Amino acid sequence: MNDWFRIPSDLQNSYLGLIGLHLREAVIPVLVGLVVALPIAQLCVRLRWLYPPVLWVTTVLYAIPSLAFFVVLIDYTGQTETTVMIPLGVYSLVVFVPAIVDGVRSVPQETLDAATAMGLGPVRRYLQVQLPIAVPAIIAGLRVATVSSISLVSVGMLIGNQGALGNLLNDGQIYHQPRLIWLSVITTAVLAIVVDAVLVGVRLLLTPWMPRGTRKARPAPAEPVTEDAAR
Amino acid sequence: MIRIDSVTKRYPDGTVAVDRLSLDIPDRSITVLVGPSGCGKTTTLRMINRMVDLSEGTISLDGADITKQPVNTLRRSMGYVIQNAGLFQHRTIVDNIATVPRMLGWGKEKARARATELMERVGLDASLAKRYPYQLSGGQQQRVGVARALAADPPVLLMDEPFSAVDPVVRKGLQDELLRLQEELGKTIVFVTHDIDEAIKLGTMVAVLRTGGKLAQFAPPAELLSDPADAFVEDFLGADRGIRRLSFFSSAGLDLKTSPIVAVDSTAEQIAERTTPGVPYLLVTDLDGRPLGWSEPAALTAGSIDTARLLAYGRPFAAGKDSLRAALDGSVLSPTGWAVGVDDTGRVVGVVSQQAVGEAIRSAHAAVRPDTKAVG
């Protein structure tokens, strides 16, 4: 049984260590992406004309292969986790910006009017009304961004031992060991499913105010885990 | 007092929503802005709390120009209630109501206590406190909206068609509740509606606006009904303005007849004794004195009156409390042409004929001025 989880020594990591690395490299950029996307999205809500160009920029950034990012970044950040995480963070913007903009815009005009009429200034209105009501949309975006980030981390193998479960997959190919390939693919898939389930739980906790049964449940994207590995 | 002084609002696209409007809105009473859709009611209301900036003229509150004080301070002194309530969907009812007190720095406990007190005031059960807005009916949400606006006890209440999204029965309940609350609280209320009946029922003063944001008439409702300023106002008041005007005359002066009334267990002698010359019918009541129906005296069998064969008695009016309109309505609805006056407990105090109601109406019209406030 334990043989199943034995990791080749060239990865310099245990099975659990690989999972930890993989999660860290997937989740941190998404969280940073979220923090960056919030003010950008708010700007887009306030200045309507800004939204289309911003959307265009995030889409173009998303279209840049991670390999291209690596080539540029490696001179500055070297063969580190940071080099893997920067493009992942950038990619997450393409999901977050529209998710937050739509979420904030979904706040009914009369709710905003009521807040204004009560003397809530723009900052209070944003923090106390718009943002909380946008939470379901933001978490829907967070789910998509996190799951795709988990699958994208694997490309870190292109710059050495930074691909976590991706390196495991690579080793499986080099050493002709199907066990390692299966282990990598299944573990990545399970990670994605578990993290997604956690996020669904977080949303349920944060939004007791949503009518039951009509929650805007957005199913996790069922993309094959290795699809983006060639980036 | 809120003084609107030759105020004009021109939107950036050139629409003139309000045109040189002047209104003196009296303290501690309900002033209604009424008019057809698009006539500038909402714009006027929103200029008062500066959600819309006026283009020309001035608005002052107790003599001070509203643009001279910080906008959020001004807004916190004015509760605002809108159609569909505009509740914060992510907050519980009690937290919705406590929003402004919390913002003003009240402690959590104090703000919640105030919210709970207000829920009772507006007729909401305390068990709803922990619910979220989606778990409430439209009428309940509207009550929460009113409670929320009252939370910090602002002297002014601005209401923009607050009751137009609920069904007529609930609306009537909310209107009655507002009048009752106003009696207790004495706020300066500016109330926007497009429903002239609502305006007449609620308003101490009614401002009728016409399309283009011009004032057509500003008067107490009774005066509006008796002396509409022009054809537009007359048209807007609708066809039965004469009947509606009767709402402003009390039924107190009606000469109620107490003789043609018999209890259901009456003997032949009692029936004979009660039969009144000139009154072809007798009103039969139950043993408590509540009306059961009309009958010709000859058709009554002493001792065991068959209540199933009685004529309907229409809708009784509260004698002395309801208006002549209710009395007239009662007499029109009754197949005998006689209206039944009852007291608070529903017991018959007397009956009155259509002719007598008509005479009362004529003498009321002849009197110098009708009451200024609607009765019943």
Ligand SMILES: Nc1ncnc2c1ncn2[C@@H]1O[C@H](COP(=O)(O)OP(=O)(O)OP(=O)(O)O)[C@@H](O)[C@H]1O
């Ligand atoms: N933001 C705006 N920009 C341009 N025109 C506006 C704006 N808001 C309102 N208007 C116009 O001003 C006029 C008055 O609008 P307002 O909302 O005050 O009417 P209202 O009397 O409240 O109507 P309703 O009974 O339909 O609510 C209308 O012609 C409307 O189209």
Ligand SMILES: [Mg+2]
């Ligand atoms: Mg309006």
